[in-house]
Amino acid sequence: MHPKSRNLSTSHINPRHRFIKKDLDVDLLFYNLRKGDISALSKAITLVESTAGGDSAFAKALLKKSLPHSGKSFRLGITGVPGVGKSTFIEALGIQLITADKKVAVLAIDPSSSQSRGSILGDKTRMEELVKSDKAFIRPSPAGATLGGVARKTREAIILCEAAGYDFIIVETVGVGQSETAVHSMTDFFLLLKLAGAGDDLQGIKRGIMEMADAIVINKADGDNESAAQRARREFQNAVHMLPVKSHQFLVRAFTCSAINSSGIEDIHEHLTDFESQTKESHHFQKRREQQELYWFHQTIEDRLKSDFYHKTDVVSRIKNLEQQILKREITAFDAADAILKQS
Amino acid sequence: MHPKSRNLSTSHINPRHRFIKKDLDVDLLFYNLRKGDISALSKAITLVESTAGGDSAFAKALLKKSLPHSGKSFRLGITGVPGVGKSTFIEALGIQLITADKKVAVLAIDPSSSQSRGSILGDKTRMEELVKSDKAFIRPSPAGATLGGVARKTREAIILCEAAGYDFIIVETVGVGQSETAVHSMTDFFLLLKLAGAGDDLQGIKRGIMEMADAIVINKADGDNESAAQRARREFQNAVHMLPVKSHQFLVRAFTCSAINSSGIEDIHEHLTDFESQTKESHHFQKRREQQELYWFHQTIEDRLKSDFYHKTDVVSRIKNLEQQILKREITAFDAADAILKQS
Structure with missing residues (x-):
């Protein structure tokens, strides 16, 4: 079947095919994006995710227009092994942020998902509440053979989300390969989500993660698990003292929370707000951003x-x-x- | 003055000039090196350190001959900030090794010393006893503009020392730039030397060093400092538990010692011996070596x-x-x- 005719007859095709037409109106797309139109943002991200040669001029033009309007969000990186409760945590934190009148975008980096096209965040129903809100935008991990490619697409998606008015961007990763380094290098604050016990406190930590973390959160601090979580929190807090002091001079803190009960989330939210205002005052915030760009x-x-x-x-x-x-x-x-x- | 005539008239010249003659006898140099002749080893290292184009063919030939006889030593990396007592520690450990019938070579990596030609180990009188022994060979840090260049020279010096029969090689660094990573990547065991208090327990730790260390030794555990050193040892031992488990599965231990009194050195020596025999049995030793080569x-x-x-x-x-x-x-x-x- 001729691809064009198929394009007209069905919508079950790769979304990027929609942009192979010459008449893509970048100005209109940008206009709608800036208005905060979610479908325009979706289209824009699909455009930059596309690796088709014909699209890259459009993507470049759109990014160039968006760039001056980018950079105003707070970018939060979250990592944790599967099962640690990342989606539940993001949902709980996201609800708090929306209540505080923030617009929240959730992106993901998962270079292992090139086959399945987004294994994390793919199942949006895991964030039931957040997905219903018109102040939240959730996007699964882009496809890509290399971490570099996936990271680039996510970085460009951040720019587009910011141009669309999202002022809190969450980038999550399951930590395949060097993906944590990538997320750490594109966010203002890097949060390590952990569980007490279950081998996750010792063996589960990958090299360098502890030193990257700006905070450690022990999730599932509820029921019988409460005291173990408190113990893990103290252990992590002690361990953090033995690591190099961060350039932002902001104390790396260990928290506990129960994302499913939304308990402990407020403290973490407050900590993030303090971090943002203090590092902006000390100019570390801007400096880290510039270092990341370079x-x-x-x-x-x-x-x-x-x-x-x-x-x-x-x-x-x-x-x-x-x-x-x-x-x-x-x-x-x-x-x-x-x-x-x-x-x- | 013509360099040649100067070459003949004085010995106050760059030692590498000696090799710009065409009649350098690589076979003879190698023969004497293999016999364990210290002056041949010195000459050989000067040859590979030389970056003069005319010498590199000789250097390559010598390294090629030496390579099959290399690899049989235990390579110990030591890092610590200036003032931590590295020279005293190396002297104390070196004496123990010599007493245990080992031949000990001490090399250094210090990319900051390109001007001064060897700021660490330059003053050999700091290892008075070791320098007197005919079983010890001490060589200051090679000159070089880049860490890569200095690291290469040190790696090649290791090969020559091993071919000359040295079975315990100590590579020390003050930890300028990425030099700790370089030393870690050319040794079988990486030892972090620390002091209790003096800011060295917290602020003094560079990113990644804790995770690289195979052991942490708190030096100057003597007199009034004894209890503080014990406390620091316990704190480090706890911190180590929070870091990723090493691929060699060998427990990262924290020790105290007083290098100046030679106390605590025996335990560390024993630990190194255990480490060598156990990692050789588990084949981790060989695997780490192969990974380092690649x-x-x-x-x-x-x-x-x-x-x-x-x-x-x-x-x-x-x-x-x-x-x-x-x-x-x-x-x-x-x-x-x-x-x-x-x-x-």
């Missing part, structure tokens, strides 16, 4: 230099050969690197 | 790709311009990266 600039350059190199003809097989020679002590790692760079 | 291979490739790119004409000034545009929200970090890569 981080993504240089990171993208370096990622591309690497991927261009590793995609050259024969490089992969020659690297495999050299690796074998290194492990057999026939060549030093440095001489092997010299050799492959000289030949490429 | 790490240096890929790291060198990536560093060179970056430095080649940043050294291209105009790249630095164009990057500065794009950075300004990013911070003014005229372009996204990603589009800026695309732009500079397309033009280069």
